[in-house]
Amino acid sequence: xxxxxxxxxxxxxxxxxxxxxxxxxxxxxxxxxxxxxxxxxxxxxxxxxxxxxxxxxxxxxxxxxxxxxxxxxxxxxxxxxxxxxxxxxxxxxxxxxxxxxxxxxxxxxxxxxxxxxxxxxxxxxxxxxxxxxxxxxxxxxxxxxxxxxxxxxxxxxxxxxxxxxxxxxxxxxxxxxxxxxxxxxxxxxxxxxxxxxxxxxxxxxxxxxxxxxxxxxxxxxxxxxxxxxxxxxxxxxxxxxxxxxxxxxxxxxxxxxxxxxxxxxxxxxxxxxxxxxxxxxxxxxxxxxxxxxxxxxxxxxxxxxxxxxxxxxxxxxx
Numbered sequence: 423x424x425x426x427x428x429x430x431x432x433x434x435x436x437x438x439x440x441x442x443x444x445x446x447x448x449x450x451x452x453x454x455x456x457x458x459x460x461x462x463x464x465x466x467x468x469x470x471x472x473x474x475x476x477x478x479x480x481x482x483x484x485x486x487x488x489x490x491x492x493x494x495x496x497x498x499x500x501x502x503x504x505x506x507x508x509x510x511x512x513x514x515x516x517x518x519x520x521x522x523x524x525x526x527x528x529x530x531x532x533x534x535x536x537x538x539x540x541x542x543x544x545x546x547x548x549x550x551x552x553x554x555x556x557x558x559x560x561x562x563x564x565x566x567x568x569x570x571x572x573x574x575x576x577x578x579x580x581x582x583x584x585x586x587x588x589x590x591x592x593x594x595x596x597x598x599x600x601x602x603x604x605x606x607x608x609x610x611x612x613x614x615x616x617x618x619x620x621x622x623x624x625x626x627x628x629x630x631x632x633x634x635x636x637x638x639x640x641x642x643x644x645x646x647x648x649x650x651x652x653x654x655x656x657x658x659x660x661x662x663x664x665x666x667x668x669x670x671x672x673x674x675x676x677x678x679x680x681x682x683x684x685x686x687x688x689x690x691x692x693x694x695x696x697x698x699x700x701x702x703x704x705x706x707x708x709x710x711x712x713x714x715x716x717x718x719x720x721x722x723x724x725x726x727x728x729x730x731x732x733x734x735x736x737x738x739x740x
Contacts, residue, residue: 427499428528431489431510437520441489444509447680448502449707449733453491501582503527508608509680512629512657546580549593552615554580557643567618570643571611572636580611584704587729587736588612588678591702595738596621600673603694605658605687610637612676613651614644623650625668631655659686671696677703678736681710688721691739700726704736711735 433441438457445453493499507525514523545561546554553566571580580586592612596602598620604613607626614637617624626637634653641651656664675694677684684703691701701723706714708730714737718725723739730736 425495426492427495427503429491429493429503429506430526430528431506432522432524432526433487433489433520435487437513437517437523438487438489440513440517440520441523443682444513444680445489445491445506447682447707448505448509450491450502450506453489456488456490497581505582508628508630508633515629546586548580548586549590551593551619552589554589554611568644569611569615569618571609571614571640572643583732583734584678584706584736585611587731587734588676588702588704589615591704591727591729591736591738592616592674592676593619595674595700595702597673598622601671603668603672603675605675605677606679606683607637607653608633608678610640610653612678613637613653614641614646616674616676617641617646617650618644621674625652625654625672627654627656627658627664627668629655629657659683659690665693668694670694672699674700674702677701677705679703679705681706681714684714685717688718688723691721691723698740701739702736703739704734706735706737708733708735 431441435457438455442453442455445451493502510523510525513520545556545559547566548554551567552569553561553563554569554571555561557570557572580589589612592615596616596619600616600621602613602616602621602624604610604616604624604626607613607628610626610633613624613626628634628637634655637653638648641647654664654667658664658668670693672694673696675691677687684705688701695701711730714735715725718737718739725737725739727738728735
């Protein structure tokens, strides 16, 4: 089995900067760009070295704009692939003019992602009370609260540092009777955990409509019904109808997303929270931690606690 997988994202020249920013927000800063514009510049600057350019090469580069990056062929790498896939779907929805916005993987078909990384996804003890258990595994809970999960292609297995930090902060904050909101829910791991840890009800949303189905499936694995759990699809930053459906009065709002989205959410977090409620956010690469800290404070939030792990940060705010 190859140690690394090569991932390619194809777009058009106007979409290149947005793809690079998307990857950077996910902590992926090492990538290679193949761009028709750079190819033309290269030809212009070095024309003294040839009299003609091979027609097939010229045709191959016409309109080409591809970003290539690499992930390890293990559970962490495949989790990163899932996060990129979800972010790419959002970019494609918001900017259809950047099409094709297609991601391909050398040596691994998209349909095989879930099955391939299952081999690396094992039971995980998180915090003091939780045991995240893949649905195909068995383990002695040893008194812990068991959260069964089959994340499919949605982000959120518990293996990523950002998710673990959110779960640890949530475990400390949640109490019986609370109402919780999970923004960018992915697999539903955070909101389902909140319910298992004692919350009375939870709502969740994600820009990927597939995530809603996966979150409901995972809720069912844990005996959580739709009487206590609601999952919606849409963008809370732009969809007023979605905002109305979600409402407010939440004791805890969770956002394990990317830095730019958290910065955009911070000023409107109060719309969801009840007085004294907590905003727990993660998905923040260490190089942007200072920026996020300042942004949260500028939005009127007080940072009560921060965590860091494996180059990522999370903040608990009020």
